[in-house]
Amino acid sequence: MKPPRSVENELILGLVSVSDRASRGVYEDQGIPALEAWCRRAITTPIKIHKRLIPDERFDIEKTLRELVDIIGCDLILTTGGTGPARRDVTPEATLAVATREMPGFGEQMRAISGHFVPTAILSRQVGVLRETPDHAALILNLPGQPKAIAETLEGLRDEAGRPVVNGIFAAVPYCIDLIGGPYIETDESVVKAFRPKSARRKSEKEAQPQETAPAAPQPETKPAPTPAAAPQREPVPAEETPREARPEVESVEKKAPAPRPEVKREAPRAPAFAPEDILVTGPRTGGTPELTVVWLHGMGVDNTDFAAFPDEIRQFNGPVCRFVLPNAPMREMSMHPDYPLRAWYDVPGRRIDENEDELGIRETSRRVAALIDEIAAEGVPRSRIVLGGFSQGSAISLFTGLRMKEPIGGVAALSGYLPLAGRLFSEATPAGRRTPIFMAHGDFDSVVPPVIAARSAEVIAQVDSDLIARTYPMDHELCREEMHDLAAFLRSVADRAER
Structure with missing residues (x-):
């Protein structure tokens, strides 16, 4: 499906917090508020956010991710929680189960960033994947559970002068969304700078027209979206439109006027209900x-x-x-x-x-x-x-x-x-x-x-x-x-x- 955006170039964002106790109300969830605060601070593109707080149940996680991509039409989904080695930590398994392709670089970079702070970063099993339908695609990323770690993972590490030492994963997210046919995401460079090849960059807002009239993000050539014109090909073929290959045989029979053949008298086979x-x-x-x-x-x-x-x-x-x-x-x-x-x-x-x-x-x-x-x-x-x-x-x-x-x-x-x-x-x-x-x-x-x-x-x-x-x-x-x-x-x- 093509997501119904409220304004042109709007990013439809899904935020999912996976926690047994928070979903039961034992304590207040911190994951979604931290994710939302960071995203609103870093992303300058219009955003529509859909939030989900769910327990550590693989079935619930899979269904939530499918809903956010296939029904809501999210371009990007960020999850938090459930990525460790504990038996109840099943977020990576659920994410991979709904994926069409894995993006291993995201998980590798997340562990590299966390490794600068704690040696237990190697225990993290966070993954990045794509979920693709014929008409839409989304990037799904598993993030850490702690608010501080979420910001570090997304932004990366800087030295005392503010220069990047280790790139955060979000620097690569906007270009990834471009490549899968999503909106053109722009960021506040004081938080995180989106990296794109020169050929994929648009003019800055100061040089271009207002965002409402900006041209639509380029679609990847390798995966054109289906058009309504394709639909009639999927409808049943009426009986009167019998394939032409069957006609010459009938015509030749009429010219030579031989005895009637049973196969000529038979009706054309009925088209199947579905192709x-x-x-x-x-x-x-x-x-x-x-x-x-x-x-x-x-x-x-x-x-x-x-x-x-x-x-x-x-x-x-x-x-x-x-x-x-x-x-x-x-x-x-x-x-x-x-x-x-x-x-x-x-x-x-x-x-x-x-x-x-x-x-x-x-x-x-x-x-x-x-x-x-x-x-x-x-x-x-x-x-x-x-x-x-x-x-x-x-x-x-x-x-x-x-x-x-x-x-x-x-x-x-x-x-x-x-x-x-x-x-x-x-x-x-x-x-x-x-x-x-x-x-x-x-x-x-x-x-x-x-x-x-x-x-x-x-x-x-x-x-x-x-x-x-x-x-x-x-x-x-x-x-x-x-x-x-x-x-x-x-x-x-x-x-x-x-x-x-």
């Missing part, structure tokens, strides 16, 4: 024979890689071995952000998600998802072992489609979503849909899909489907451990029912 390049199939790294096939739909603004690790996470919570089939939503311009095309299953034209709904888009996506399930069943997977599910917008499509299936499936799992076109359900729910087990999970503090809308959806569904399980959790638009435990248990129940 092969738009499908990601994944399973647990530990292997095993799949007990279920789960068609999982991602949320708005991300892509199918967002849940690539879900099979492993399901297993961690004692769920069944699942083969996940992850389709990609098409790129589209949304009414809410017309200048920022992103992946979405349908448009949201109203001020609220359940207002002035995109009925055409919802129904078209539902048709494609149902066709994908039919294709999986045609491959030999029993429908009782197929589960449809998703997160946010993907959850909404899963509920809409699952309740209208012509033939039953094993179940529907809907996380942080709602039921679109809820008023049509009573007349459109099929007999198969009415007896499909459904698991709905939602956050009590969801800031994207209001809890009241999710609760109304559950009330409507409960009137047509007695196999509904609806749970809420003390969280925002995200996942939590209790929810994952309940989801894994639901999937286990579907697998056990299919076995009987």
